[in-house]
Amino acid sequence: MSESITIGVKPDVKAVTLCTDEQYQEMYAASVADPDTFWGEQAQRLDWIKPFTKVKNTDFGGDVSIKWFEDGTLNVCANCVDRHLPERANDVALIWEGDEPDQSQKVTYGELYEKVCKFSNVLKGMGVKKGDRVTIYMPMILEAVYAMLSCARTGAIHSVVFGGFSPDALAGRIEDCDSRFVITADEGLRGSKKVPLKKNVDEAISISGIVEKTLVIKHTGGDIDWAADRDIWYHEAVEDVSADCPPEEMNAEDPLFILYTSGSTGSPKGVLHTTGGYLVWTSMTHQYVFDYKPGEVFWCTADVGWVTGHSYVVYGPLANGATSLVFEGVPTYPDASRFWQVCEKHKVNIFYTAPTALRALMREGDSYVKAADLSSVRLLGSVGEPINPEAWLWYYNVVGQERCPIVDTWWQTETGGVMIAPLPGATPLKPGSATRPFFGVQLALFDNEGKKLEGAASGNLAVTDSWPGQMRTVYGDHARFQQTYFSTYKNTYFTGDGCRRDEDGYYWITGRVDDVINVSGHRMGTAEIESALVAHEAVSEAAVVGYPHDVKGQGIYAYVTPPVGVEPSEELRKELVQWVRHEIGPIATPDLIHFTPGLPKTRSGKIMRRILRKIAENEFSNLGDTSTLADPSIVDSLIEKRLNR
Numbered sequence: 001m002s003e004s005i006t007i008g009v010k011p012d013v014k015a016v017t018l019c020t021d022e023q024y025q026e027m028y029a030a031s032v033a034d035p036d037t038f039w040g041e042q043a044q045r046l047d048w049i050k051p052f053t054k055v056k057n058t059d060f061g062g063d064v065s066i067k068w069f070e071d072g073t074l075n076v077c078a079n080c081v082d083r084h085l086p087e088r089a090n091d092v093a094l095i096w097e098g099d100e101p102d103q104s105q106k107v108t109y110g111e112l113y114e115k116v117c118k119f120s121n122v123l124k125g126m127g128v129k130k131g132d133r134v135t136i137y138m139p140m141i142l143e144a145v146y147a148m149l150s151c152a153r154t155g156a157i158h159s160v161v162f163g164g165f166s167p168d169a170l171a172g173r174i175e176d177c178d179s180r181f182v183i184t185a186d187e188g189l190r191g192s193k194k195v196p197l198k199k200n201v202d203e204a205i206s207i208s209g210i211v212e213k214t215l216v217i218k219h220t221g222g223d224i225d226w227a228a229d230r231d232i233w234y235h236e237a238v239e240d241v242s243a244d245c246p247p248e249e250m251n252a253e254d255p256l257f258i259l260y261t262s263g264s265t266g267s268p269k270g271v272l273h274t275t276g277g278y279l280v281w282t283s284m285t286h287q288y289v290f291d292y293k294p295g296e297v298f299w300c301t302a303d304v305g306w307v308t309g310h311s312y313v314v315y316g317p318l319a320n321g322a323t324s325l326v327f328e329g330v331p332t333y334p335d336a337s338r339f340w341q342v343c344e345k346h347k348v349n350i351f352y353t354a355p356t357a358l359r360a361l362m363r364e365g366d367s368y369v370k371a372a373d374l375s376s377v378r379l380l381g382s383v384g385e386p387i388n389p390e391a392w393l394w395y396y397n398v399v400g401q402e403r404c405p406i407v408d409t410w411w412q413t414e415t416g417g418v419m420i421a422p423l424p425g426a427t428p429l430k431p432g433s434a435t436r437p438f439f440g441v442q443l444a445l446f447d448n449e450g451k452k453l454e455g456a457a458s459g460n461l462a463v464t465d466s467w468p469g470q471m472r473t474v475y476g477d478h479a480r481f482q483q484t485y486f487s488t489y490k491n492t493y494f495t496g497d498g499c500r501r502d503e504d505g506y507y508w509i510t511g512r513v514d515d516v517i518n519v520s521g522h523r524m525g526t527a528e529i530e531s532a533l534v535a536h537e538a539v540s541e542a543a544v545v546g547y548p549h550d551v552k553g554q555g556i557y558a559y560v561t562p563p564v565g566v567e568p569s570e571e572l573r574k575e576l577v578q579w580v581r582h583e584i585g586p587i588a589t590p591d592l593i594h595f596t597p598g599l600p601k602t603r604s605g606k607i608m609r610r611i612l613r614k615i616a617e618n619e620f621s622n623l624g625d626t627s628t629l630a631d632p633s634i635v636d637s638l639i640e641k642r643l644n645r
C-alpha cells in the first residue's frame with residue numbers, strides 16, 4: 001500500500017490511556033538497552049511459584065539457545081484461572097457463541113476453575129502425565145479451551161490440530177510428536193455443515209497406530225464409531241472426578257505447547273513454545289496492543305487451531321482476567337451480518353480478525369454492518385496477512401464508524417505473539433503499515449546478499465535479538481530450527497517476510513519471500529501441496545505457486561504434468577482438487593490447475609519458480625533471463641495457456 005493515501009485517522013480517535021508516544025519511545029529504548037531489567041520487571045505481571053533470579057540467557061549463534069526466566073517456576077493455568085478467583089470469580093471469563101445464533105453460553109472465572117480442575121482430573125485418569133503430548137482436534141467449543149488449560153495445569157504439552165485438517169495431516173502430526181492421547185468431539189459445526197471429527201480421528205489412528213486413549217466430547221450427538229478399549233466419553237468420565245486438582249509446578253522453560261506450521265520445505269514443523277516467556281509475552285501484548293482494560297469483552301475470531309487462537313483467544317486474554325469470546329461459526333452464516341450481530345449481542349469492545357474475512361464481508365455491502373449496533377466496539381485489530389487499502393478503509397469507515405483505531409498486528413506462529421503493531425493512541429496510524437516494533441523487538445532489514453540496510457529501505461525482515469515469546473526449537477529437531485531460522489543471516493532470526501521501512505521508521509510487510517503462501521490468512525508450504533499432488537498416479541510432476549486473489553489474498557495455482565499417456569481432462573482436474581483436499585484439507589484446495597507437458601527448468605533440472613510465479617500473477621512481460629532454461633519454448637506455451645487472466 002502506498003503512503004500517499006491521505007485518509008487520516010480523526011485526531012480524537014484515542015482509545016488509550018496506557019501509553020503516549022513519548023512513553024512508548026522511552027519504554028522501547030529501555031527494553032532494548034537493558035532487557036534484563038525491563039523483562040525482569042514486566043514478568044512480575046505473572047504469579048511465580050519460585051521467583052526467577054536470571055532473566056535472559058539467549059544466544060542466536062552456534063546451535064542457538066534461548067532461555068528466559070530459566071530458574072523460575074510457575075503454572076500457566078493457575079495464572080490464567082486460579083489467581084483471578086479472589087477478585088473475579090463472578091466475572092465472565094469466556095463467552096461461547098455457537099454456530100447457530102440462538103446458542104450461547106457464559107462461563108465465569110469461578111466456573112472455569114471448576115471445569116478445568118475436573119477436566120484435568122479426567123486427563124490424569126486417562127494416564128496423562130507431565131511432559132506427555134496430547135493432541136487436541138476440536139471444534140470451537142468451550143471444551144477446547146478447557147482441554148488446553150488442563151494440559152497446562154497437569155504439565156502435559158498440547159498440540160492443537162486445526163479441525164479442518166485431513167486424517168492424513170492429523171496422523172502426521174500425531175506421529176511427529178509421538179502423541180498417545182487425542183481429545184476430540186463427535187462432530188464439529190461450521191455454517192450448519194457437520195465436520196466429522198471423530199471419524200477423522202479414527203482414520204488418523206488407523207494410519208499412525210500409536211494412540212492409546214481418545215477422549216470424546218459429545219457436541220452434536222451425531223452417530224460415531226466406538227472403540228471401547230480406547231474411546232472415553234468426556235461426559236461419563238467427568239462424573240466421577242473431583243473438582244480439586246492442584247496445578248503442577250513447571251519450570252519457566254518447560255514446554256507448554258507444540259503447534260505445527262508450514263515452511264518452504266519438508267513436512268510441517270512442530271513449533272515449540274515454553275511456559276514463562278510465552279505467557280509474559282502474550283499477556284503483555286494483549287494488554288498494550290489492544291489497550292485492554294478490565295471488564296472489557298475481547299473477541300479474536302481465530303480458531304484455536306492456529307497460533308492466533310492460542311495467544312489471543314486463550315492465553316493472553318485469560319492471563320489478564322479478560323472476557324474472551326469463543327466463536328464456533330463462520331462470518332457468513334446465517335448471513336453476512338453474523339460478526340456484527342455477535343458484537344451487538346455480547347457488547348464486544350475489542351474485535352480482532354483477518355483481512356480475508358473483511359474482504360469477503362465487504363463484498364456483501366455495508367447494509368449488513370449498518371443493521372447492527374456497534375456502539376460498544378472501540379478498537380479493531382487485523383492479523384495474518386497484509387491488509388489492502390480498500391479493506392483497511394472499509395474496516396475503519398464502515399465497521400469502526402471512523403472512531404475506532406485499527407491495530408494491524410504482524411507476527412508469526414514462531415514469535416508467540418504480536419511483534420509489530422501500533423499502540424493505540426500512542427502510535428499515529430498509517431493504513432497498511434503494522435507501524436513499529438513492540439517492546440524488546442529489534443528489527444533489521446537485509447538485502448539478498450546479506451547486507452544490513454539502514455534507514456528507509458526494502459529488504460528481508462529479521463530480528464537481531466531474542467524476545468520472551470520466541471519459539472525455542474522445532475520439536476524433536478533442533479538442527480532444523482537452527483537451519484531454518486538462523487542460517488540465512490548471522491546471529492539473527494530470519495522471518496521469511498519481505499518488508500519496507502519508511503522514513504518515519506514504520507514497517508510495511510510485503511509478504512513472504514520464500515516458498516510459503518498465505519491463503520485466506522492460512523499459511524501453507526507450496527512443497528506440501530506439490531507432494532500431495534505427485535502422490536496421485538496421474539501426476540508425474542507438479543509446481544505450486546501463489547497468485548493474487550481478491551478475497552483470499554493469495555490463491556493456489558498448480559502446474560501439473562501428467563505422465564505420458566495420461567490426457568488432461570476436466571474430470572482429472574476435479575479429481576486432483578478432491579485429492580488434495582483429502583490429503584491435506586479443504587484449506588489447501590487448488591484454485592487453478594494448469595496442465596502442461598513440461599515445466600521450465602534450468603539445464604541442471606531445477607524448476608524456475610520465478611517464471612512460474614510471474615505467469616501465475618499474469619505479469620509475464622518482464623520474465624528476466626530465460627536463456628539458462630533447458631527448453632525456453634515451454635515458457636511461451638505456459639503463457640499462452642495461463643489460467644489467471
Ligand code: PRX
Pocket residue numbers: 261307308382383384385386387408409410411412413414434495496497509510511512518521522523
Ligand atoms: O507473512 C506474514 C503473515 O503471516 C505469516 C505468519 O503466519 P502464521 O505463522 O500462520 O501466523 C499468522 C498469525 C500471526 C507472516 O510471516 N502475516 C501475519 N500478520 C501479518 C502478516 N503479513 C502482513 N501483515 C500482518 N499484520
